[in-house]
Amino acid sequence: MKKNLLFVDDEIRLLRALSLSFRKKGYQITIAANGQEARKRIQENNVDIVFLDLNLPDANGLDLLDEFSSLYPEKVFIIMTAYGDVESAVSAMKAGAFDYIVKPAKLDEIELIINKAYNFIGMKRENMHLKERLKHLEVGKGFISTSVEMKQIYHMIERVSTTDATILLHGESGTGKSMIARMVHDLSERKLGSFIAVNCAAIPEHLLESELFGYEKGAFTGATASRAGKFEAAQNGTIFLDEIGEVPLSLQAKLLQVVQEKSFMRLGSNQLKQVDVRIITATNRNLKQMVQEGKFREDLYYRLNIVDLHVPGLRERKDDIPYLIEEFLEKHRSKMKRNYQVSSQLMKILIGYEWPGNVRELQNAVERAVVLCNGEDLSIQDFPREIQESMQSQPIPTLVPDKSKTLPEQLEEIERQIIIHAIEENHGQISSAARELGVSRQRLLYKMNKYLEH
Template sequence: MRKILLVDDEVKLLKIISSALEKKGYRVYTAPNGYEARRTFNEKNAEIVFLDLMLPDINGLELLQEFNRLYPQKVYIIMTAYGDIPSAVIAMKEGAFDYLVKPVRLDEIVVVIEKASQWLKMKEENQLLKEKLIDIEKQSELIGTSLAMKRIFHLVERVANTDATVLIQGESGTGKSLIAKLIHDLSERSKGPFVSINCAAIPEQLLESELFGYEKGAFTGANSSRPGKFEAANGGTIFLDEISEISPSLQAKLLHVTQEKAFMRLGRSTIRNVDIRIISATNRDLKKMVEQGRFREDLYYRLHVVDIYIPPLRERKEDIPILAEEFLNRQRKRYNKNFQISKKIIETLTQYHWPGNVRELENAIERAVVLCRDQWLSIEDFPREIRDSRYENLVQESFPIESENNKPLPEKLEEIEKQFIVQALEESNGQAASAARKLGISRQSLLYKMNKYLIDPK
């Protein structure tokens, strides 16, 4: 039961109300003035405070402002005479939860206490959910500080403690399965199983038995009964990845499961009921597939109660540096070696378009670590596509198609060549021999060009 503080200069009223509330199981404290209210509030840590507006040593509105500034998470209810209602309205603007007009009845007080208790419970649950989200984010592979990712985390937080079906959409490698697992971990089903199945990885003729299970003798080779993924997920969450790949006939059966939370094993006529939450994901445009008649519209809307779209990495480039550092840190722990990456390489990674999204970035960092000669990662340790993207960017910067630069072609080519040389020298820390190898020319040729373009190796 909640701790309640009653502040009123009518001592007889305090005794009557506190006695009645204690009989209902509440822990009640009283104070006849502002001084006693401060002392009791601090000592007893009351959660719900009833404040009379007219106290002998202080105005109740001033006390409300003081308490609310120090303890904004508490609930404050104002008690006032009929003529002081305008002051009560002001108190509401200052943060009061509600107000009661004297003389107050016990049933009115109980109703307000119940409403306040529900509000406090909701706030406490939200706070616990936020703390749990932060904790899971720290342990999860899901990382991102971009506005897009913050919106996703906020949506996950809001939907987690419901049983609504969720459809996660986004390109391959964006982290759809991680979002699904995060929703499960934040939900009240987190102690139950999280069962994941890739619908595209299982042949169509086997997928139905994988999902629903089968009885002995249901088909050739069914030598024993076997439960399916839906049974395995009972009490928890089932994650249907690549949902767009299931056949029309299986879509009809899946629709029944999403509606009724019931199904039949292959080879059996009795219905099994399950308590599950369904989360699905796809890298295709399901809405377009519905319009083309390739995906059932009724199933689409059953799966699409809550839609979460994860943008590709190229649309949230501000996440690339923090992701690269996180992946590099994992490799540091794995090899017990302090790998480092230069700011210049981070800039190159940020400019790359990442068709494979976060998964490609993680693989690129792992490759660079494996090929690294010392603790500092070199651009040469990264995949060819990333290395080549540097020069594509340089050409676009030096010789944009839309440019109205009227310089002759030889001068434009010299500008490009000069930028390539500067780039190679920066990546080689000013060492001409290393830069020449990167450029595929001799050291003597490089020195000649440096002298020609007045390039300082430092």
């Protein structure tokens, strides 16, 4: 079965050259010189891949891409653009294009992209299977979510995991960017390869280059033997560069080369090494602002930002907090063989907290509470001090004075209502209510006898 390609470009000489060259290679070729012809050709011919120029005499390439992507979701679109319009090509990829080439391009470069595109077409058959696996991973890896924002991220993960496009994850620390990177790897055809994670902020600047690219014997004092770097270790797999904004400018040029050409040199070597890796990066900094300030290379930024995913903070999806707490508790229940519980009153406090450390802070807080819990019912005293103190900033019901009662009588009535509420929230469990109120069980029983006997 022949592979069918459609080239859309207003440069007639280029169309003829491409048509002649790829027909000799055994491809079925269709050409179009403008948008109107492209609409007709794509409808009449069963093409697999469409090479689409961004600047056509009668149409905007981005508009055509949007139109064709909706009408022909089974086809793959590759953008062709002039050198000075790379930013538009990146925008096109975000709009659904598979890849882009900068004109003039060599035939072997074009054919390499074609082969990658056909591999992608073949993998589309696995989409239903990947959807089921993704659902399983959402539950099994701490990514339970009811929020629209997170579900959109899951759908994007499903779409991009079968490609080799670079991904930039941005969001606050603790939101789960590393888990998303791992999820992309596990759903990709590279899942049998290595997943190598590198925290660029945790490695001293003078050691980062050798850590990423390796070094040869004698490259520096103490280099008694050659050593491979993280990129070589990730061969045929995925490399995840966390805190990419911390990479110094002096190293960004070499990083651009490996992102763009998939090649690099070890420290102290003149030999070019090729590597086949999927690159995912993450940052909690504003890289676009860093580009404007001259602290991050613009060309590297656009290469890393082919697919960008913003991971929202936990305070932006508070409806997920009860589900996450339940998941974390379930792991401790299985491990400790104890049925840990959180009352509805305590849950309201935890939902009201801002969680500046996001999901990571929540997970650590639950683990701390389980360790400090005397029984099986967690109390606010089991959680970190800052969460306990947050109670003071949460809304307090307005009290309306009852002028028919004395101050001691009104205070007793307030205390009575608080005790009743705590007992109801803890389903009649006196020990749990006492811990929540910060009093001993004996003290609470005394108060109950005093206030609830009539």
